[in-house]
Amino acid sequence: MRTLKRAACAAALAGAVALGGPAVPAANAATALPQFEDGSGLVVAAQPEWVPGSDRTFTVTVSTEQVPAYSVLPGQVSGEHVVLVTLPEGYDGTTRYPVHYTLHGAGDQPLTQRHLEIVEQSTADLPLITVTPNGGGRGWYTDWVRPGPLGTxxxxxxxxxxxxxxxxxxLATIAAREGRxxxxxxxxxxxxxxxxxxxxDLFDYVGTFSGDLDLLNQGMRAAVLGSTQSTAFGAPTVAPDAIFGPPIWPLDGVWNERSPAQHVEPLRGMGIALYAGDGGDLAVDPLQAVAEHLVWQTAVATADHLDAAGIPYRFLDYGDGGDWAPGCTGKHNQRACLQADMDHFTSLLMERLEHP
Structure with a gap:
C-alpha cells in the first residue's frame, strides 16, 4: 500500500540521521528486577536498574568482544553497552511475551527521555517486551570493514x-520468529x-521510521560519510571508509551489497511497514525538511523494489504530517511523527505476533 508524493527537492548531506534527547540519569528504585546472567558472548557489566519514574523500563549494561570500544556520546563509557528494556504490565517472569527490538538513530543512544516516553506510551497495556540496544552514535548496525584504531x-x-x-x-520471551x-x-x-x-528466520515483522534505506543514493552516502567526521556522532571520529569501505566505484562493493533497498527478497512472507514524511514546508526547519525528503526517497526506492518482487508491504507516506499526528509537520526526527509511527507499528504487531 503506498501513496507517493514525488516533489522535487535537493538531497541532504548528514541531515538524514537522528539526534536524541538528553540522557536519563541513573535509576534508584526498590522494586524487584530480573537478574541477568552472562551468555552468548555478553558479560553483564551492570545488573538491571529501573529508569527513574518508571516501573516498567530498566537498563542492563553489557560488554562484548564484538564491540570492545566505540566512539562515545556524552554520558557513555566506551565498551559499556546500555540496553533499554520495557516490560509489559504484570510481567511475572513466567508468562512468555513477544519481543520488539527497536533501533535508535545516529547521534543517539538508548537511554534518553524521548525513547522512554515513546516506547512506554506506545506499549501501554500491550503484552509486549521492547528492547532498545546500543547502536553507537555512528555504528550503522553493520560489521565495519576498516575499523582502524577503535578495533573490532x-x-x-x-x-x-x-x-x-x-x-x-x-527474560520470559516467545523465543521464535513468530514472537519477534x-x-x-x-x-x-x-x-x-x-x-x-x-x-x-529471526523476525516476523519489520518497520522503518524515516529510515536510511538506500545506500546507492548519493545523498545517503554523503550522510553516512558526514557521520564519520563529526563529533556529534561520537568521539573519536573515524576514517570515511571505516564503516562500508570506499564509497566510489569500482571500490564501493560493500555499499552496494549492504544497501537494503535493493535486496528485499528475504523479506517475502514477513510483515513490512515503511513510514516517512516528505519534509513538508522547506522554508520551515529546512535542514530537517530536506533530511526527511532524502529518507522519503529511500523509502520510495525500497517500495519500488518490493513492488517489482511482488512482496506485499505498507507504505505510510504521511506527507507534511497534517493528517498523521498533531504536531507532526513531516520533518525528520520529530517526536510527534515518531510517536505516531511507533503507535501504529505496535498495533500492527499485536495483530500478527504470538502473544498471551
Missing part, C-alpha cells in the same frame, strides 16, 4: 548473534531492514 566494530554480530539469545535466556519483530528510526531504520533481510 561488529555491531551486526553483537545484536543478531549475541543480544537476541541473551534476551531470550534472561524489529524496527528503527533513521540509521536504525537502515539497521532494522538490513537485519530483517540478513536473518529472516
Amino acid at each position: 566494530q561488529n555491531w551486526e554480530t553483537f545484536h543478531l548473534d549475541q543480544l537476541i539469545p541473551f534476551i531470550d535466556a534472561n 519483530a524489529i524496527s528503527g528510526h533513521s540509521m536504525g531504520g537502515y539497521g532494522a531492514l538490513r537485519y530483517a533481510e540478513q536473518r529472516p
